[in-house]
Amino acid sequence: MADTVQILKKLGVFLAIFTVCVTQAELISISNGAASLEWRDGALFFKTAGEISQTLVFRPFSTRQEGSTAFTATKAVVSGRRSAxxxxxxxSSLTFVLDTDKPAVRASLPWNAGFTLETATALVVLPDGFGEDTILEPNGSGGLVPAFLPFIMALQKGEKSSLSCIPFKGTGDIRLSGDLTTWEFRPPMLEEYTFAFHTGEGVWHQLTTPLNDKTRTEVEWIPPFKARYRAAYPLATLPVPIGTPRHHIWDVAIENPKSKTLMNRPPRMSITDKETYSLWCSGFEGTFAYPAILTPEGKLMMRYPVHPGNKLSYQADRPIYLYAYDLGGFxxxxxxxxxxxxSxxxxxxMTNVRNSSVGIGPATCHLTSDVIEKIFYRSEGRSKRQELVSALQQVQLFVESIRARIESYRAWAAKMAAQCEHTARQDEASAAEMQKFAKYFAEMETRYQEACPRMKTPVQALEYQKALLAAVDNPALDDEELEDRGKQFGKDIRSIGGTQDTFAAHARHIVKLIRQQALLGYIYTTNEAAREMYTEIYCSSSALLQDYYDHEGK
Structure with missing residues (x-):
């Protein structure tokens, strides 16, 4: 009894009264109006109230090798109208505390007991606030979902509910069955998890409406409540050979007709045509039509998000998944x-990103076309020399800042590649997996070397500036010749700046792909040394991706 009181206190509740223990065969239940817990036949049933009722089944087990006996249930009414x-x-004791008034329950596990969870899961969404969400589909192969993820969201069969599992103090992995319906929690120490249902007609959807890559089509489903919905498009090809194509995740943008803009669109994307909602961002090598827009009339208009360079393609015969896991400001x-x-x-x-491009000044395209070249066009290269010098300094700041960002991507890839090689040497059984990832990391350097001839270096950019100022100070050159020099300088610098932006976007995309493959590697590998390396890859990439620049694409 004392152990039980301590567990309840750890959960932030105070014991008010206990009722009598019941045996495995008897029935006992508690409720908060939104959901209930019922103990019967050696299992605990968590059931939501309302027209759309959902049920989970918790089946406890002891981790002792021998001497286990049957579990019994004790009901507790706790202060604050919370029941346990x-x-x-x-x-061994496992404690389940209902939320005050929501369809949620928090489970507390000791070091010597666990439970299996039986669900009606159709898909599992593993969220990524900085990369692409990973969607697990039933595949016949079970795996371990890591505790370092912020939560797991299971989209339930029937498209009327999603179940979320949020770890607190979690260090134990969660084993999922191949069909995704059975989860096993076998923690090494005290663990806490919250399980919450989100129910309603069409809270998630498998879209089967035929789409095209030319125009947006009105689809048969609209979001049933206000939130930041996501559309997961199944990929057929990738621009770089890193793993098997998964899904390209796009936020469903919300049209604001008054300002002719799209709310909830990803950062770093500029609208170039407010009539067609064509956008531009680094790495796409051109403009593209935004793929998913919710109109003021409540119509969801969708199309495939075509990549201008034709480096991404989609599987039109597979469904697009639509779901939400955060409110998006609503x-x-x-x-x-x-x-x-x-917490x-x-x-x-998960959601806050540090924009490190703040303070590095305007981009090279603006500084050259709208400032420097116009100075020479007005024949003011000499009379406004100080203004010219200031603009050139901003150019250099921008070039050096983006190059530093690129170097941080390269350094991360090189470090992770070296650690993979070390792991392979220390553990021969992991060699094949580590060698595969070494090839993934090598893609960063390969793409970098391909970009170098056009990207040049910050030192070369500085030499261009010195040459331009020397021309300004040369009395033998007239205004027309200076204007030509200014145009050539703008062309050269825009080539450097544009190539840097494009490569920074490609580098970010490569990191996102490797990060996702590391997560999948963690889930499905049977080698513990490889799993440790996958943890390092995934977790170290978080800080790299959380720190973003405006000029590095999606």
Whole structure:
């Protein structure tokens, strides 16, 4: 009994009264109005109230090798209108506390007991605030989902519910069955998880409406509540040979007709045509039509997000998945979205990004076309020399800042490649997996060397500036010759700046792809040395991607 009280206190509740213990065969239940817990036949059933009722089944087990006995249940009513259920077996106890008024329950596990969770899961979404969400589909092969993820969201069969699992103090991995319906929690020490349902007609959707890559088509589904919905387009090809193509994730943007803009679109994307909502961002090598837009009339218009360089293609015979796990600035109307249950630190680590391009000045295209070349066009190269020098200094700052960002990507790839090689030498069984990832990291350097002839170096950019100023100071050159020199300088610098921006976007995309492959490697590998390396790759890439620049694409 003392152990049970301590567990409840750790959960931030105070014990008010206990009822009598019941045996495995008896029935006992508690409720908060939004959901209930019911113990019967050796299992704990978590069930939501309302017209759309969903059920989870927790089946406890002891981790002792021998001497296990049957679990019994104890019901507790706790202060703050929170009810708890405690499952006990010898010195093992698992505690389940219902939320005050939401369809959620927090489970606390000791070091010597766990449970299996039976669900009606159709798909599992592993969120990524900086890369691309990873979607697991039933494949017949089970795996371990790492505890370092902020949460797991299981889209339930019937498209009327999503179930989220949010770890607190989690260090134990979660084993998923190949069909995704059975989850096993076998933690090495005290663990806490919140399980929350989000229910309603069409809270997620498998889109089967035929789409094309020319125009947007109105689809048969619209978001049932306000949130930041995501559309997962199944990829057929990738621009770089890193793993098997998965999904390209796009936020469903919301049209604002008054300002002719798209809300909830990703950062770093500029609207170039407000009639067609064509956009531009680094790495796409041209403009493209935004793929998913919700109109003021409530129509969802979608198309395939064509890459101008034709480096991405999609599987038109597979469904597009639509789902939401955060509000995107809207007020909550239906409880249960997982981001709302995260701690402030976890939420910040997932959703807040540091824009390090602030303070590095305008881009080279603006500085050359709109400032420097116009100075020479007005024959003011000499009379406004100081203004020219200031613009040139900003050019150099921009070039050096973006190159430093590029070098941080290269350094990360080189470091991770070296660690993969070390792991392969230390553990021969991991060699094949590590060699595959070494090839992935090598793609960064290959693409860098391809870009170098046009990207040149910051030193060469500085030499161009010195040559231009020398021309200004040469009295033998007239204004027309200076204007030609200014145009050539602008052309050369824009080549450097544009190539740098494009490569920075490619580098970010490569890191995102490797990060996702590391997550999948962690889930499905059977080698512990490889799993440790996958953890390092994934977690070290978080800081790299969280720190972003405006000029590095999606």
């Amino acid at each position: 259920m405690v499952l006990r077996e010898e010195d 007020e909550e109307t239906v409880p249960g979205l997982p981001v709302n249950y995260l 402030a630190a976890a939420k910040a680590n």
